[in-house]
Amino acid sequence: MDASAIILTGGKSSRMGRPKALLLFDGEPLVVHTVRALRSFFAHVVVVAAEGQELPAVPATIVRDEFPFQGPVGGIYYGLREASGQSAFVTSCDAPFLNLQLVAFLTEQISRYDVVVPYWQDRFQPLHAVYRQSVAPLLKDQLAQGELRPVTLFQRVRTLKIYEDEIRRFDPEGLSFLNMNTPEDYETALVRWGKEADNGNRPRRRDAGHEVTELKGRHVENVSVQCVVELFGVARLLTKTREVALELPQPTHLSDVYGALGARYPVLVGRVVAPDGRSLTRGYACNINGLDFVRDANAGVHAGDRIFIISADAGG
Numbered sequence: 001m002d003a004s005a006i007i008l009t010g011g012k013s014s015r016m017g018r019p020k021a022l023l024l025f026d027g028e029p030l031v032v033h034t035v036r037a038l039r040s041f042f043a044h045v046v047v048v049a050a051e052g053q054e055l056p057a058v059p060a061t062i063v064r065d066e067f068p069f070q071g072p073v074g075g076i077y078y079g080l081r082e083a084s085g086q087s088a089f090v091t092s093c094d095a096p097f098l099n100l101q102l103v104a105f106l107t108e109q110i111s112r113y114d115v116v117v118p119y120w121q122d123r124f125q126p127l128h129a130v131y132r133q134s135v136a137p138l139l140k141d142q143l144a145q146g147e148l149r150p151v152t153l154f155q156r157v158r159t160l161k162i163y164e165d166e167i168r169r170f171d172p173e174g175l176s177f178l179n180m181n182t183p184e185d186y187e188t189a190l191v192r193w194g195k196e197a198d199n200g201n202r203p204r205r206r207d208a209g210h211e212v213t214e215l216k217g218r219h220v221e222n223v224s225v226q227c228v229v230e231l232f233g234v235a236r237l238l239t240k241t242r243e244v245a246l247e248l249p250q251p252t253h254l255s256d257v258y259g260a261l262g263a264r265y266p267v268l269v270g271r272v273v274a275p276d277g278r279s280l281t282r283g284y285a286c287n288i289n290g291l292d293f294v295r296d297a298n299a300g301v302h303a304g305d306r307i308f309i310i311s312a313d314a315g316g
Contacts, residue, residue, distance in 0.1 A: 001084040002086045002087070002145070003042060003082050003089060004044040004045065004046060004085045004087075004105050005038040005039075005044070005081070005089045006033050006046045006048060006076065006079030006088045006091070006092075007031065007045065007060070007088070007093050008048050008049045008075035008090070008092045008093065009016050009021040009031055009048065009049045009050075009055065010048060010065050010077070011094075011170075014301045015181045016180070016182060016183060016186065017183065019054070020093060020094045021049075021053070022054070023054060023180070023186060024054070025189075025199060026096075026274075028263060028264070029261055029263060030093050031055060032094060032260075033096060034091065034098070035047065035059065035060050036119060037098050037100070038089075038103075038248070038264055039249055040086060040100070041103065041104065044061070045061070046060060046061045046063060046079045046082065046083050046088070047060045047062050048063050048064075048077045049063070049064055051066075051068065051272045056262060056263040056269070057179070057258070057261075057276070058194050058259055058263060059256050059278070061082055063081075063082045064078075067077060070151075070177070070249035071148040072092075072127055073142050073143060073147070073149070073150055074143055074148070075124075075209075076090055076131060076150065077139035077140055077143060080131060080139070081136055081284040084238070086110075086132060086133055087110045087130055087131060088130065088131055089103055089106065089129075089130050090127060090128075090129055090158050091127055092158045092266065094179050094180045094181070095177065095180075095200040096178075096189060097175035097178050097189075097193075098176060101170040101171075102167065102170035102171050106118070106128075106129070107130050107262065109130070110130045111133060113157075113158045114132045114134060114135050114159065115130070115132070115135065115154055115157055116129060116130040116163060117154065117160070117162065118162045119160075119164070119171075120164060121164075121169060121174070121207065123188060124150070124151055124152075126151070127263045128177060130265065135153060138153055139153060149170075157178075161178060175191055175192075183262035184262070206263065225247070225248050225249070225250055225251075225301060226245070226300075226303055227245075227248070227252075227301055227303070227304065227306070228246070229246060229261055229303045229307045229309060230243050230244075230255060230306060230308050230309070231243065231309050232310045233307065234272065234311045236250070237274045238268060238271065239263070239265045239267065239268065244264060247258050248260060248301075250315055252302075253300055254286060254294065254296070255277075255278040255298065256277060256300070256301070257280065257307060258274070258280060259276060259277040259278065264275065265279070271276060272309065272311070278297055280309070283307060283311060284311050285309075286308065286309060287303055287310060288306070289305060289306055290306070298308055
């Protein structure tokens, strides 16, 4: 589908007491967890962050709010402006129980509408909705007028409201709309995720993946790529680690490996992994399987590959 995904991370996190995007969830920062889930379905993911907000390296396009405290309308507008495709699915980084079957269903409905938005427990869910690119100018007008409620947009355009009976076909409990606003919410979500994994309802990130998902009658096979990154020189000293096992969704490129490595070890960002998370800094080289040195970050990575990150002081 000609669609992107947008993740909003720029909230104040005042009730949580610390940045939500950096909370560990299933062994990785929450924003990394969310990007990972959506990249298995969308080719292009945009993360909208506040100016100066700290984020780990992620395989996504990062944009910053131009003005603070503009709420979700600002985040949706800046994300749409950067997204590719005719529409975009929008979510927040504090909703870890994304259901890709529901996301696919919502995205497929946009062809005849400007907005597709779930209506759960008598409330619109604007941060789990699909927006057509053409609504961006209307959102810009809302920002100029100080109207920061997404529901105002819904009243002005062709909006499809998805009711609970349709939502429950894919997500019976509505976990897609479970937000983490307080430390208690965070703890509850971690316990819930662990129970679902123990019951086999969700794969843990570290598990080998050969996951088959039904998306509206289509059989979609998601085979993860497992590879090992071996670090040398300064990279090994900084991480105190020799080898890093990664599991990434297909298709996987070296840029994805660098992004995952920077997310796992933020100390590498800016010193070994470039700040954009898509390449290595100068003075570092990549070798695949001990055969070829590869400079192209778009080079493919296959299951079982061993990737060597070598610095100039590692002795070659």
